[in-house]
Amino acid sequence: MKKLTFILTVFAAFATITASAQVSSRPGNSDGRSVTTSREKSEAATGSMFVNDKFMPAKISGSQTTTLLRYNAYGDYFEMNNPKDGGAAQSVPKDPNATITFVSEDKKYVLVDYTTEDGKSSNGYLVVVKESPKASIFKRERVTMTQEFFPSNSYQVYKPANYKKADDEFYIKLEGKEPVFFSNKKEFAKLVPGKNKEVLEFIKKNSIDLEKEGDLVKLSNYVETIL
Numbered sequence: 001m002k003k004l005t006f007i008l009t010v011f012a013a014f015a016t017i018t019a020s021a022q023v024s025s026r027p028g029n030s031d032g033r034s035v036t037t038s039r040e041k042s043e044a045a046t047g048s049m050f051v052n053d054k055f056m057p058a059k060i061s062g063s064q065t066t067t068l069l070r071y072n073a074y075g076d077y078f079e080m081n082n083p084k085d086g087g088a089a090q091s092v093p094k095d096p097n098a099t100i101t102f103v104s105e106d107k108k109y110v111l112v113d114y115t116t117e118d119g120k121s122s123n124g125y126l127v128v129v130k131e132s133p134k135a136s137i138f139k140r141e142r143v144t145m146t147q148e149f150f151p152s153n154s155y156q157v158y159k160p161a162n163y164k165k166a167d168d169e170f171y172i173k174l175e176g177k178e179p180v181f182f183s184n185k186k187e188f189a190k191l192v193p194g195k196n197k198e199v200l201e202f203i204k205k206n207s208i209d210l211e212k213e214g215d216l217v218k219l220s221n222y223v224e225t226i227l
Contacts (some may be wrong), residue, residue, distance in 0.1 A: 042148060042160070043148075043158075043160040044160065045145070045148075045160055045161035045162060045163060046160055046161070046162045046163070047143075047162045047163035047164050048143070048163055049072050049073065049074035049075060049143055049163050050070050050071060050072055050073065050143075051070075051071045051073050051141050051143075051165075052070055052071070053070065054070065055068035055069060055070050055079075055080075055081040055089075056068065056069065056070065056102050056103075056104060056105075057102070057103045057104065058100055058101060058102045058103060059100070059101050059103060060092075060098055060099075060100050061097075061098050061099045061100075061101075062097075062098060066103065067080055067081075068080065068081035069081070069092065069100065069102070070089075071109065071125070071141070073141045073142055073143040073165075074143040074144070074145060074163060076124045076125055077091050077092065077094065077125075078091065078092040078100060078109075078125075079091055079092065080092050094111055095111065096111045096112070098111070100125075107127060108127070108128045109125045109126065109127055109128070110125070110126055110128060110138075111123070111124070111125055112124075112126055112138075112178065112179060113178045114126060114138070114140075114171055114178055114179040114180070114181070115171075115178060115179065115180040115181060116181055117169070117181045117183070121178070124140070125140075126138035126139060126140050126171060126179060127139040127140070127141060129170070129213050129216060129217065130216070130217045130220050130221075132220070132224060133175060134174065134175050134223070134224040134227050135172065135173070135174055135175075135220040135221075135223040135224045135227065136172070136173040136179070136220070137170065137171070137172055137173075137213075137216045137217065137220050138170070138171040138172075138173065138179045139168050139169070139170055139171075139213070140168065140169040140170075140171065141168055142165075142166040142167070142168065142169065143163050143164065143165055143166060144163070144164055144166045145161055145162065145163050145164075146159075146161060146162045146164065147161055148160050148161040169181060169183075170182060170210065170211075170216060172188065172191055172220065172223075174191065174192070174223075174227070175227070182210070183210075184210065185199075185200060185203045185208070185210060186200070188203075188210060188219070189203070192223055192226070192227070195223075195226050195227075198226055199219075199222075199223065199226075202219070202222050203219065206218065206219075
């Protein structure tokens with residue numbers, strides 16, 4: 001009987017130690033409570049990669065047909081709605097010699113080399129705001145993505161990736177040069193060789209807003225007269 005009691009006592013003690021070890025091995029907060037750190041499953045991204053989710057009538061230069069297209073501003077490419085394939089979307093091959101124009105808006109995209117904010121050369125689609133031999137204005141439409149977030153403790157919440165429309169960027173192209181990024185009046189004025197003072201005076205006198213396309217057209221028209 002004593003032998004049986006001893007065996008039961010040892011077994012109970014072992015079970016208690018094992019349970020304690022399991023509890024202490026769990027991640028916990030400063031107050032001693034355990035925290036579940038299980039990884040969530042990825043969910044579909046929210047938001048949109050497109051300037052307009054709908055496929056709109058567009059014309060590609062060199063073609064007489066009208067095609068349903070939409071612009072993926074995150075990936076910088078166009079998608080075509082293919083009715084022969086059940087409406088499935090397929091990317092449009094990039095052609096530097098072709099322009100793409102949405103018919104209803106008369107909005108034209110060109111594939112060009114341009115100089116970015118950090119001074120590097122890039123290639124992509126820009127929207128034509130105003131085009132002329134001496135001074136043209138272009139707009140770059142952008143969508144950015146916030147990475148999905150996985151919580152590391154019970155106080156945090158999982159967040160799926162999110163696409164969000166970013167501010168448009170504007171570029172000026174002077175004769176014989178590629179489009180160059182600018183963000184303020186001083187940067188713009190420096191891009192007009194030898195006419196920095198005149199450009200700044202015109203901007204001030206006419207209350208030019210460099211985020212308004214109409215004002216940029218007016219400014220580029222003036223630049224043409226002083227080049």
